[in-house]
Amino acid sequence: MPRTVSLGAILGLNNRLPPTRMEVALPNRTTAAWLQVATNIDLTSNGFIRRRRGAGKKVAAGCHSVWGDKSEGYMVRDGDLVHINARSLVQTTVLAGVGQAPVQYARLPDGMVYWTNGNQIGRLDGASARSIATPVPNPVPVASATGGSLPPGRYQILFTALGPDGESPTTEPQAIHLPNGGGVAIAGLTPNTLVYATGPDGEIFNEIAPGDYLSLGNTGAACGTLMHKAMPAGRAIAHYRGSLMVGRGRFVYVSEPYEYGRVNLGRAFIPFPGDVSVIAPCEDGVYICADKTYWIAGDPLNSAPVVVLPFGAMPGSLAYDPKEQASYWQSELGVIVAKPGGIVVAPQDDALQFGKAESGATLVRDQDGETHIIAARFDVEKLHED
Incomplete structure (x- = not known):
């Protein structure tokens, strides 16, 4: 005891x-x-x-990127992504061969856990792995000119797939020039493929009936996933105001509202001077840690970032305490405490000096009536000394 x-x-x-x-x-x-x-x-x-209470080894394996909440947990064990039952601690391999790159996780309002390791991105539904979005049709159906009753002009055709996770992003539009009395033959359709087409010399894609496009019939719904792509993999991931946010290199990508797997690459990204390491959402804004720490109030796509700290954060070091409405991450000044309104403090700076570190891990622990912040740092200098 x-x-x-x-x-x-x-x-x-x-x-x-x-x-x-x-x-x-x-x-x-x-x-x-x-x-x-x-x-x-x-x-x-x-x-x-x-x-401090002692601990015993539960898994005799090479493990990293451990995450969990009251419902379940995940980790990478010997290169495989593994689900952990919160009560029994039974481990189930979810996805094999994800490698040794650190994994970041975020649970979203749809109940699933979204993950990324810089090279891959996806969703976890319990012990099942799912793609980040419905894949586009592959192979892509082929459109070609044929006879019909379409007016002359330039027509554009594109395709999406419909699956359990909704509609996919679109394929690249195919343009076909038709004379008077022409049509468009379409080959390679599957039952879950949707077809969208413009009118002559048009730019609006509306759904048409499956099959050949021989007469004007583009009166269906406008395509809602035009110019969308699957969310790219990154090194930081978070949920904020109905969107998934992913930091990849110097950019933060923001998904379509409540369509977490799709992003409009024509507009929904935010550039920064340095690589993004931490995305920490609050109720009235979001912190982005890159070359510096930035606060973006309200809508991240319509607000200017404001510098609140002259340095960034260590990758993998974010933790959140819902009771205090506070985010914690690690920096060159130790643990940073961030609260709504762009308020950040470095409480360890007056008492502690830290060596160089390239990554970290942070845990909010409630135990024995006390709340502690547990912080671990990967110290480059000490590693070289050893």
Whole structure:
């Protein structure tokens, strides 16, 4: 069992002060002390020290990118994406061969967990893996000129697929020039393929009946996925105001509202000067960490980013506490606390100096009536020394 002891008022860790100045006088004339070193202990809110609970190995394998909530968990084990039952801890391989790249996760309002590792992106429905969006028809049906009763002009044809996850993005439009009395023959249709066509010299794609396009009949619904593509894979992922946001390189892509797997690459992206490492949404805006930390209030596609910190964040280090409405990530100044309204603080900076690190992990832990932020850093300099 954890053992709690009191050594007087303990303020926490401090590696900025010399050993002779670790004790300080408080305003109430009592004395408190900083710790130079602390191993396997927790500091309680009233200044007590509690021995940290022990842990036992559950999986004898190479694991990384562990994520979970009250419903379930996921991790990468020996290169495979694995589902973890929250109660029994039973592990089920969901997707084999995802590799060793770090995976980021986000649970969205549709109940599924979205994931990406920079090379792949998809959705997780329990122990089942699903694509990020319905794939476009493959192979693409072929349109060619034939006889018919269409007026002369330039016609455009494109295709989508309809599946359990909705309608796919479109194929590239095929343009066909017809003389008077021409038509369009279409080969390669499947039962789940939708066909869209323009009128003569038109630009609006409307659904037509499956089969050859021989007479004007483009009176169906306008194509709703024109210019859309499947959301690209990235290194950061989050949900904000009905859209999926993915950071890939220097860009943040924003999905169509409530169509999380599709993005309009003609307009729905935000460029930054450096690679995006963290996307942290709040109720009234979103933080983007790249070369610096930016705050975007309201609609991210219609608001200008504002710099709130002159540095970015370590990849993989984001955590969120719904009780406090706060996001936490790690930076060159230690843990950053970010709240709605673009308010950010670096509470460790006054007491701690940190070595260089290229990635991190952060956990909000509620245990024994206390809430702690557990932060781990991958220290490049120490690794080279070892």
